[in-house]
Amino acid sequence: MNEPETTLEFAVDSLLEVLPSVWDRIRSNFRAAGTSKFGITLEQFHTLRHIYKGCCYTGDIAEKRQVSCSAVSQAVDVLVTKGLVTRAQESGDRRQFRLELTPYARRVLDENYMENRALIKQKIARLSREQRAIVVQSMEILKAVFISA
Amino acid sequence: MNEPETTLEFAVDSLLEVLPSVWDRIRSNFRAAGTSKFGITLEQFHTLRHIYKGCCYTGDIAEKRQVSCSAVSQAVDVLVTKGLVTRAQESGDRRQFRLELTPYARRVLDENYMENRALIKQKIARLSREQRAIVVQSMEILKAVFISA
DNA sequence: CAAAATATTTAAGGTACTTAACTATTGCGC
DNA sequence: GCGCAATAGTTAAGTACCTTAAATATTTTG
Numbered sequence: 001m002n003e004p005e006t007t008l009e010f011a012v013d014s015l016l017e018v019l020p021s022v023w024d025r026i027r028s029n030f031r032a033a034g035t036s037k038f039g040i041t042l043e044q045f046h047t048l049r050h051i052y053k054g055c056c057y058t059g060d061i062a063e064k065r066q067v068s069c070s071a072v073s074q075a076v077d078v079l080v081t082k083g084l085v086t087r088a089q090e091s092g093d094r095r096q097f098r099l100e101l102t103p104y105a106r107r108v109l110d111e112n113y114m115e116n117r118a119l120i121k122q123k124i125a126r127l128s129r130e131q132r133a134i135v136v137q138s139m140e141i142l143k144a145v146f147i148s149a
Numbered sequence: 150m151n152e153p154e155t156t157l158e159f160a161v162d163s164l165l166e167v168l169p170s171v172w173d174r175i176r177s178n179f180r181a182a183g184t185s186k187f188g189i190t191l192e193q194f195h196t197l198r199h200i201y202k203g204c205c206y207t208g209d210i211a212e213k214r215q216v217s218c219s220a221v222s223q224a225v226d227v228l229v230t231k232g233l234v235t236r237a238q239e240s241g242d243r244r245q246f247r248l249e250l251t252p253y254a255r256r257v258l259d260e261n262y263m264e265n266r267a268l269i270k271q272k273i274a275r276l277s278r279e280q281r282a283i284v285v286q287s288m289e290i291l292k293a294v295f296i297s298a
Numbered sequence: 299c300a301a302a303a304t305a306t307t308t309a310a311g312g313t314a315c316t317t318a319a320c321t322a323t324t325g326c327g328c
Numbered sequence: 329g330c331g332c333a334a335t336a337g338t339t340a341a342g343t344a345c346c347t348t349a350a351a352t353a354t355t356t357t358g
Binding site for chain 2: 005006007008009010011012013014015016017018019020021022023024025026027028046064065066067113116117120121123124125126127129131132133134135136137138139140141142143145146147
Binding site for chain 2: 304305306307308315316
């Protein structure tokens with residue numbers, strides 16, 4: 001194997017080619033699996049995850065997801081209707097509502113997370129330890145570049 | 150820095166944590182940038198890319214994108230309305246229509262691609278050559294695992 | 299040639315996003 | 329303290345995108 005191509009342009013093209021397709025597969029896996037069992041979508045799953053991880057206000061989630069407050073507000077409406085999230089007015093600032101997961105949501109989240117993990121695990125099980133290390137390192141790099149700062 | 154964690158579980162969690170967020174950022178970048186200039190969405194951009202790369206039938210694209218034929222058919226409707234795609238009945242099998250990009254679509258695709266590239270390039274410009282190499286290798290691994298096979 | 303299979307579209311329904319306009323609350327300047 | 333801008337969020341209208349089920353058209357098969 002030759003020296004791998006590492007120009008900036010090549011890296012960009014690589015990301016632009018692979019990430020959309022990988023995302024399509026993950027979404028498809030998620031749909032095919034336990035999702036329908038609980039009737040939530042991948043987007044709803046991620047919204048629940050953000051709340052679980054401490055994004056308790058509409059604005060926080062909008063910032064993380066990079067969408068409008070409006071979009072989050074409507075997404076939360078659906079989750080409230082489904083009995084997964086509650087809006088509680090108990091903070092000092094009465095303009096904002098603290099979002100909380102219901103006990104049911106915790107179960108849904110756990111089960112979907114496990115199911116999701118199992119699917120991805122199966123996909124990447126064939127990788128060598130070295131290959132896994134590369135993927136993990138890459139995720140850390142992408143996280144630092146795209147999400148932080 | 151210690152030996153990086155490379156268990157299968159860790160790799161799975163790493164993917165599940167980072168990919169959704171990176172995807173959110175890419176979509177957001179795409180929207181913020183030249184997209185609105187041409188009035189296409191990220192999904193439409195990828196549909197055009199698939200046609201450009203030789204997926205000329207509804208079924209092909211559905212397979213690549215992992216969605217229903219129905220979804221593709223409707224997405225193509227929009228693209229036809231926008232003057233970006235034509236449906237031509239010229240193959241041997243008259244049930245399928247060959248999808249083709251209009252000259253205008255090629256320009257839209259080129260310009261959006263460049264704009265998109267510029268944004269991602271800016272994000273990852275700070276990476277070292279070694280870090281870029283890791284990202285590129287990782288994309289090749291993910292491509293092999295998720296898309297082929 | 300009838301029946302099954304294939305490729306696609308249409309229809310109905312829900313989710314997900316946008317911008318713009320609106321409500322409610324907070325906090326600042328005077 | 330009062331007025332007003334800023335902030336947090338929702339509502340409204342409109343588009344896109346996806347699903348399943350049913351319909352249409354064509355090809356293949358027995």
